[in-house]
Amino acid sequence: MRVVSADEDPGPPSPRPRLRVAVVGAGPAGIYTAEALTRQQEVPVAVDLIDRLPTPFGLVRHGIAPDHPKMRAIRDTLHRALDHPAVRFVGNVEIGRDLSCRELHAAVDAVVYTYGAALDRQLGIPGEELPGSLAATALVAWYTGHPDADRATVEAALARARSVVVVGVGNVALDVARVLARTPAELESTDMPQHVLDALAAAPVEQVTVLGRRGPAQATFTTQELRELGELAEADVLVDPADLELDAAAEERVAADRVVARNLAVLREWAGHTARPGRATVTLRFFTRPVRLLGEDRVAGVEVERTVVDADGRASGTGETTVLPADLVVRSVGYRGGELPELPLDPRAGTVPHDLGRVLRGGAPSPGEYVAGWIKRGPTGVVGTNKHDARETVATLLADVAAGVVRPGGVSGDDDLVTTLRANGADPVLLEDWRAIDAAEVALGATRGRARTTLHEWESLLAAVREAAARAR
Numbered sequence: 001m002r003v004v005s006a007d008e009d010p011g012p013p014s015p016r017p018r019l020r021v022a023v024v025g026a027g028p029a030g031i032y033t034a035e036a037l038t039r040q041q042e043v044p045v046a047v048d049l050i051d052r053l054p055t056p057f058g059l060v061r062h063g064i065a066p067d068h069p070k071m072r073a074i075r076d077t078l079h080r081a082l083d084h085p086a087v088r089f090v091g092n093v094e095i096g097r098d099l100s101c102r103e104l105h106a107a108v109d110a111v112v113y114t115y116g117a118a119l120d121r122q123l124g125i126p127g128e129e130l131p132g133s134l135a136a137t138a139l140v141a142w143y144t145g146h147p148d149a150d151r152a153t154v155e156a157a158l159a160r161a162r163s164v165v166v167v168g169v170g171n172v173a174l175d176v177a178r179v180l181a182r183t184p185a186e187l188e189s190t191d192m193p194q195h196v197l198d199a200l201a202a203a204p205v206e207q208v209t210v211l212g213r214r215g216p217a218q219a220t221f222t223t224q225e226l227r228e229l230g231e232l233a234e235a236d237v238l239v240d241p242a243d244l245e246l247d248a249a250a251e252e253r254v255a256a257d258r259v260v261a262r263n264l265a266v267l268r269e270w271a272g273h274t275a276r277p278g279r280a281t282v283t284l285r286f287f288t289r290p291v292r293l294l295g296e297d298r299v300a301g302v303e304v305e306r307t308v309v310d311a312d313g314r315a316s317g318t319g320e321t322t323v324l325p326a327d328l329v330v331r332s333v334g335y336r337g338g339e340l341p342e343l344p345l346d347p348r349a350g351t352v353p354h355d356l357g358r359v360l361r362g363g364a365p366s367p368g369e370y371v372a373g374w375i376k377r378g379p380t381g382v383v384g385t386n387k388h389d390a391r392e393t394v395a396t397l398l399a400d401v402a403a404g405v406v407r408p409g410g411v412s413g414d415d416d417l418v419t420t421l422r423a424n425g426a427d428p429v430l431l432e433d434w435r436a437i438d439a440a441e442v443a444l445g446a447t448r449g450r451a452r453t454t455l456h457e458w459e460s461l462l463a464a465v466r467e468a469a470a471r472a473r
Helices: 028-039 074-082 101-107 136-143 151-158 171-181 194-202 223-229 248-256 258-270 385-402 416-423 431-446 458-472
Strands: 019-024 045-050 087-090 110-113 133-135 163-167 207-211 235-239 280-285 288-294 301-309 315-325 328-331 358-361 364-371
Touching (some): 019 101, 028 045, 028 074, 028 385, 074 087, 087 416, 101 110, 110 385, 133 136, 133 151, 136 151, 136 171, 136 194, 136 328, 163 171, 171 207, 171 223, 171 280, 207 288, 235 258, 248 258, 288 315, 364 385, 431 458
Parallel strands (some): 019 045, 019 110, 045 087, 110 364, 133 328, 163 328, 207 280, 235 280
Antiparallel strands (some): 288 301, 301 315
């Protein structure tokens, strides 16, 4: 064996092998996961951030209402993670179609699934299948310009909607109510596609009723979302003062939770308001649940039942029913995760079984597989909640690296994943391609005096990529 003398330069140390991680889902949970991986100093990393859409940001792009510019500006913050040299955005790739889970695992050392919970929960009541009954997910996808939105169904439902009932008292329900009650002038500066603005301007909405089966102390909306209802230009917010009379259990909840206390304060400001002539109304109705949608060929009304809430916060019916007129019913009662081929899913919870982010198969940790975000914990929290959640999963992954469960350097080469995708016939959209889409949206918005207009069709999104590539040649 050759011995190096003390005077001889041994040369540079061998580079440490990089941990190659694929993150499936480029929404906030995925981007925060990539950020947590690149900020740690324990292990060199390379991250492929994969998404089915050719655009990043997930629900920040296709979930937050377009009349929330400050909230949607979160994507400017998220973009910094995409610019990190150790992160590669790989869009327009569907796991199970363009790449199997097995092929994905062969290309990287570990996979973190962060693809969210995009499916809606149903009410499970008679009449729910009638035309004019929509999931909030369908309406939100349409007004945010999601390329999979069912434009024909949504616009047909809106065209006749004078009276709208929104079931649910979370932030999405308030988003839907607010967007439907806005005037065309209030929406003109948003990045909504033009056909969305045109359909909303033509919709004859006069009254929106938001139903909560429990009381105001159990509502899950945030105070910011609630306050914005009171800022509508041409709509009055109505609340029955009787709904704000709290029992002892609700009073305790108000005392213990500052958000609930602030919500009650806002609602009490509106209690006793009356509708003014010529203005739309948004009515918040608590202790009310739908029991049946009425109508023959389409929704014509909602039979609702008065409820009572026990000390544990559970609602039960009283048998007292009334009928609300409704041309459109939008259910906003939660999201659930969808099944990804080859990945376990608890069908009841709509989440992947896990232990601190480690995917469990048959109750045992599956080496190299992790989850973060809504597919891990369910559809709870706000955008920022995903940051803590991602950090927990990354800490678990790094602990598995330290324990030798996951070994960095198990695969080699910088382009294995993209090369495999192209060999499979896929057309991955990379970061520069996304920048071309971004520029095209900004340019389209400028033609209409806006900061941006969302491209809403698959072909339009991919055409922007092709046109930019042609100019570059």
